Amino acid sequence: MKxxxxxxxxxxxxxxxxxxxxxRRKRRADLAELERQATLLAIKYQEDAGLDIIADGEQRRxxxxxxIASRLEGVRLMSMAELLDHVDDKAAFEQxxxxxxxxxxxxxxxxxxxxxxxxxPLAVTDARFLRASTRRAIKVTLPGPYLLSRxxxxxxxxxxxxxxxxxxxxxxxxxLREELTQLAAMGVxxxxxxxxxxxxxxxxxxxxxxxxx
Amino acid sequence: xxxxxxVVAGIRGPITAVHVCRGNWSREDGVLLSGGYxxxxxxxxxxxxxxxxxxxxxxxxxxxxxxxxxxxxxxGLGVVNPRTMEVxxxxxxxxxxxQAADILGHDKVMLNPDCGFGTFADRPVSSAExxxxxxxxxxxxxxxxxx
Numbered sequence: 297m298k299x300x301x302x303x304x305x306x307x308x309x310x311x312x313x314x315x316x317x318x319x320r321r322k323r324r325a326d327l328a329e330l331e332r333q334a335t336l337l338a339i340k341y342q343e344d345a346g347l348d349i350i351a352d353g354e355q356r357r358x359x360x361x362x363x364i365a366s367r368l369e370g371v372r373l374m375s376m377a378e379l380l381d382h383v384d385d386k387a388a389f390e391q392x393x394x395x396x397x398x399x400x401x402x403x404x405x406x407x408x409x410x411x412x413x414x415x416x417p418l419a420v421t422d423a424r425f426l427r428a429s430t431r432r433a434i435k436v437t438l439p440g441p442y443l444l445s446r447x448x449x450x451x452x453x454x455x456x457x458x459x460x461x462x463x464x465x466x467x468x469x470x471x472l473r474e475e476l477t478q479l480a481a482m483g484v485x486x487x488x489x490x491x492x493x494x495x496x497x498x499x500x501x502x503x504x505x506x507x508x509x
Numbered sequence: 510x511x512x513x514x515x516v517v518a519g520i521r522g523p524i525t526a527v528h529v530c531r532g533n534w535s536r537e538d539g540v541l542l543s544g545g546y547x548x549x550x551x552x553x554x555x556x557x558x559x560x561x562x563x564x565x566x567x568x569x570x571x572x573x574x575x576x577x578x579x580x581x582x583x584x585g586l587g588v589v590n591p592r593t594m595e596v597x598x599x600x601x602x603x604x605x606x607x608q609a610a611d612i613l614g615h616d617k618v619m620l621n622p623d624c625g626f627g628t629f630a631d632r633p634v635s636s637a638e639x640x641x642x643x644x645x646x647x648x649x650x651x652x653x654x655x656x
Contacts, residue, residue, distance in 0.1 A: 302651040309625030311637050345644035441512035472516045480522035488526035
């Protein structure tokens with residue numbers, strides 16, 4: 297699909313309707329159907345506005361990152377309070393949390409606690425629905441490899457499955473390659489890797505005081 | 510630094526993109542990370558992806574000139590702030606986009622918000638109505654830019 301110059305798209309996420317948030321909180325049985333409806337609504341907003349590239353609004357994700365725990369085996373959501381018990385250098389950890397570019401206090405962090413396998417694809421199934429729901433070009437978003445390998449490794453919890461962060465990162469690279477290969481086969485026009493902590497990794501992450509993230 | 514290059518190596522077809530942002534959870538810019546992209550550019554330039562979606566809607570991103578390090582790549586220019594209620598003027602978006610196009614080329618600039626309109630499910634930074642108005646402002650600017 298040929299894109300015009302100055303093609304317009306969203307980054308990825310769209311505000312979730314209140315009824316979707318409530319359904320998720322109450323774990324309603326028809327959650328999947330409501331997610332489908334919310335996705336169609338997000339698509340319609342973008343089409344009506346005249347966007348050239350359509351995203352699914354990430355209505356099925358709690359955020360761009362934590363959702364991996366619901367799709368992958370071996371990844372568990374943990375609160376920051378739970379994590380503190382596993383960190384050796386607590387002062388450095390808290391310093392890192394302050395520098396962290398997400399509301400660390402507000403979210404649970406996915407942590408690798410076992411061998412990672414794919415229970416449900418991170419994006420491929422959602423992308424298939426998006427492709428079938430619009431005639432325009434589509435954008436699919438995935439958490440990037442730096443985000444995935446930086447913040448999910450906590451030595452005391454992860455080292456049984458992966459001796460090093462690098463070994464775990466290799467596994468995430470494999471998983472992302474498989475997703476990208478399938479998205480390419482589907483003819484997805486744009487695949488975007490989200491790297492919100494890249495600045496912190498590159499510019500501050502060289503410091504060895506970071507025991508986590 | 511080679512993780513992203515290993516992910517995309519040898520896979521053809523999609524435009525591959527990296528989105529780098531510095532906080533999308535508060536409406537107060539002061540508590541979010543600041544500083545331009547200048548220091549990141551050498552790293553981004555070595556990534557074998559086609560498109561970089563960067564936030565340039567607020568002054569905290571630094572000078573737009575830094576994108577000259579990404580010559581040959583596509584730029585997803587962040588030109589609306591997803592965290593504010595005021596809708597950007599399409600004319601301002603046009604000016605900003607022309608500035609980027611002067612640096613990278615007319616066919617290398619795409620338009621997008623700085624970040625998601627609903628990054629964290631329970632902490633939406635925007636309402637659907639305002640988000641939709643901001644999208645319409647982007648489309649209005651794109652139409653002017655294409656004439």
